[in-house]
Amino acid sequence: MEILKSYITAIGLILFSPTVVTASCIGLGADERLENYCLVSALNGATINKTDLLFIDQRLRHEGYKDGLGIQGTKPVDNLSTLFSVTPIFRYEDNINGGNSPQPLVVGNLRFIGDENYYKQSGVLIGLTAGLGGRYIYDQGRYLNYSLGTGYAQSFESGIGIVNHNASLCSINHIAKRWNIDACADQARNHKKLLDVTSSNLKLILSHTFSNLRKQHKQLKFGANRYLANDYNQNQIQFGFNTTHPQGVFTGLDTTFGEAVNEQLATRFFVAGTIGLYFARKPLKFTASYRRSSGGLLLGFDRDSNTASISATYPVWRNFTATLGYSNTDSNIDYFDASGPSLDVQFAAIQF
Secondary structure, X not given: OHHHHHHHHHHHHHHHOOOHHHHOOOOOXXXXXXXXXXXXXXXXXXXXXXXXXXXXXXXXXHOOOOOOOOOOOOOOOOOEEEEEEEEEEEEEEOOOOOOEOOOOEEEOOXXXXXXXXXXXXXXXXXXXXXXXXXXXXXXXXXXXXXXEEEEXXXXXXXXXXXXXXEEEEEXXXXXXXXXXXXXXXXXXXXXXXXXXXXXXXXEEEEEEEEEOOOOOEEEEEEEEEEEEOOOOEEEEEEEEEEEEXXXXXXXXXXXXXXXXXXXXXXXXXXXXXXXXXXXOOEEEEEEEEEEEEEEEEEOOEEEEEEEEEEEEEEEEEOOEEEEEEEEEEEEOXXXXXXXXXXXXXXXXXXXX
């Protein structure tokens, strides 16, 4: 437990005081595996200080490589580590009750006026999440990540509250030289006053990490996902391509292709692009996404939609990070059009 706490603390210190070695690898959007590959590659021919060496050594041990960099006197990492954490919630949502649009529903020659008691409401939510998460290392480069959490947030202006539950289990496996296969399952429930949504994913991912002559470190991912929602299940194919650049920039592109689901509005195509870089010695990340959904049926009329969003994430201060975004949904049925800003402040977790 103490080893894991020290590891997390070290990450925080490196993020806010990046060295030449870590600046191009850490905190910009890459996953742990690509970050570690980038760090180890940076050791080749570089002048490394003791802080960097210990930091990289500890990361490798935490990934299951018990000898790390072979630094003498370094404490071993426990095979089983678990942390309990409590995190404050502060965010703005444009639909905190899960309500409907206040505009009339018009389909064909039909026109419906909704009940005002079911109109959507917006507001600032304040609350807490509590959870536990950890890792069980069972072999070199092979381990289980697990988490379980719950949270409650309330708008004190309207008195409306939202309850969230989540759980995840992921088996991470290095199978050959820079080839990996991961099997993951997760579930999330979002319970609002007028809406209760549960979704799950069962995912199998094959990935390969490699470099080119320009010292760019890349990760190619290919996977299959079974998405389970309240009203339907869907098979999806996913691709991802991520790159850490020696100039201290990260770029990522992730896509999802979903099968058609009879009479259900489901994702047919999704793409998200990410750019991460350091600004004022802190990691700044921009994300833009587009989602095409189709297949819905309402009163005999087809329903589809396109959603575009953009966001920026920045650690404003040592103890909290802010994400500011905007999204727009354009539906062929105007009643389902939606647009608006979002704000999410992620506070540092209190860990036990």
